[in-house]
Amino acid sequence: MSSRARRQRILRDEDDEDDEYTQPSTSGTQRESKRIRQEDSSYNELDSQLTAExxxxxxxxxxxxxxxxxxxxxxxxxxxxxxxxxxxxxxxxxxxxxxxxxxxxxxxxxxxxxxxxxxxxxxxxxxxxxxxxxxxxxxxxxxxxxxxxxxxxxxxxIIHHTDDEYQSTGLLYVILSLIFVNEQSMNDELLMSHLNRLRIPEESETFGDRARMLDGFVKQGYLQRQKLNAEVAQSDQPVFQYSWGPRAKAEVPEQNMVGLISSVYHVQGSELDRLQDSIYKAASIDT
Structure with missing residues (x-):
């Protein structure tokens, strides 16, 4: 073999040795990739747990x-x-x-x-x-x-309320009961007449301003107030009609209202049944 050929062979052998150190083996590359994927999976699982928490x-x-x-x-x-x-x-x-x-x-x-x-x-x-x-x-x-x-x-x-709350709630239930037995609606003139009979004037020490009190019941949703048109009202003056508001319908079962009205009369037995029937009839509700 000529000296030139020997030198070329030596150079090729040196290049091959360098490649052994600079190029990783195929199996080593696969193991490294698997390890990286496992670490990424662990991090993603931890992130998911933290996000869910x-x-x-x-x-x-x-x-x-x-x-x-x-x-x-x-x-x-x-x-x-x-x-x-x-x-x-x-x-x-x-x-x-x-x-x-x-x-x-x-x-x-x-x-x-x-x-x-x-x-x-x-x-x-x-x-x-x-x-x-x-x-x-x-x-x-x-x-x-x-x-x-x-x-x-x-x-x-068990459940305590202030005196003002008891008084306000008591008057509200009286108004709701009056509306209930009046076919579930009542104009303001008739309602004011009932309040006068109950000795609740336009201004009282207990309830304050009567109009403001009714405004409060309307605002809270216990009463609904609607202005009637002139034909229905048959009056030149504004006439308002009161009925149960959405809150009253949600909070006060009709049967409870019948029980409240019946309890005022202190009746029992068949007389109570007749009274309850008359209350339902006055409210125009089929039993």
Whole structure:
């Protein structure tokens, strides 16, 4: 072999030796890739766990915030609007309203013996619009907190209220009962006549300004007030008609109202049955 050929062979052998150190083997490359994939998978799983935990904690905070908001609105006798919950409480989690609402209901029932009840929309004052509605119930996306405690737990010695609250609630129930037995509606002239007979003047020490008190019941949703048109009212002066508001319909079962009216007369047995039948008849309700 010539000297030139020997030099070329030596150079090729040196290049091959260098390649052994600079190029990893195929099996080594596969093991390294597998290790990297396993580490990435572990990191992704940990990230998923942390994200799920953070999401769960955030959801629970929103549920607690919604419970507090509902209780605050109930303390002020304000209706609870779905839009207000989404805007003031849920903010960036408004799309989670169904899940948060269900968890809120469960917590309210378990801890406070109350539940959120959606109110129906106000009835149309126009007879043609009422006929077009065809008796369909239209929900309003507004709620109130309704007491769902068993009757034996609705005891004044358990649930305390102030004297002002008892007086206001007592008068409200009297007004609701008067409306109930008057075919569930009453014009303002007749209502004021009844209040005068009950010695509740336009201004009293106990209830304050009578008109403002009625405005409060309307605002709270216990009463609904509608202005009658001239043909229906048959008067040149404005005439308003009062009926049960959506909150009263949600909070006060009609049977409870019948029981309240019956208890005033202190009757029992068959006489009580006749009285209750007459109350239902006066309210134009089929039993």
């Amino acid at each position: 953070q999401t769960s904690q955030d959801l629970e905070r929103k549920v607690n915030d919604t419970v507090r908001y509902a209780l605050a609105c109930e303390h002020r006798k304000q209706v609870i609007r779905k839009d207000d919950i989404a805007r003031k409480v849920l903010t960036d989690r408004s799309r989670s309203f169904p899940a948060i609402f269900d968890k809120t209901q469960a917590k309210l029932r378990h801890l406070f013996g109350m539940e959120l009840t959606e109110l129906v929309s106000k009835e149309k004052s126009n007879p043609a619009k009422r006929a077009a509605a065809n008796g369909k119930v239209v929900l309003s996306k507004t709620y109130v907190l309704r007491n769902i405690l068993p009757e034996e737990q609705n005891d004044p010695q």
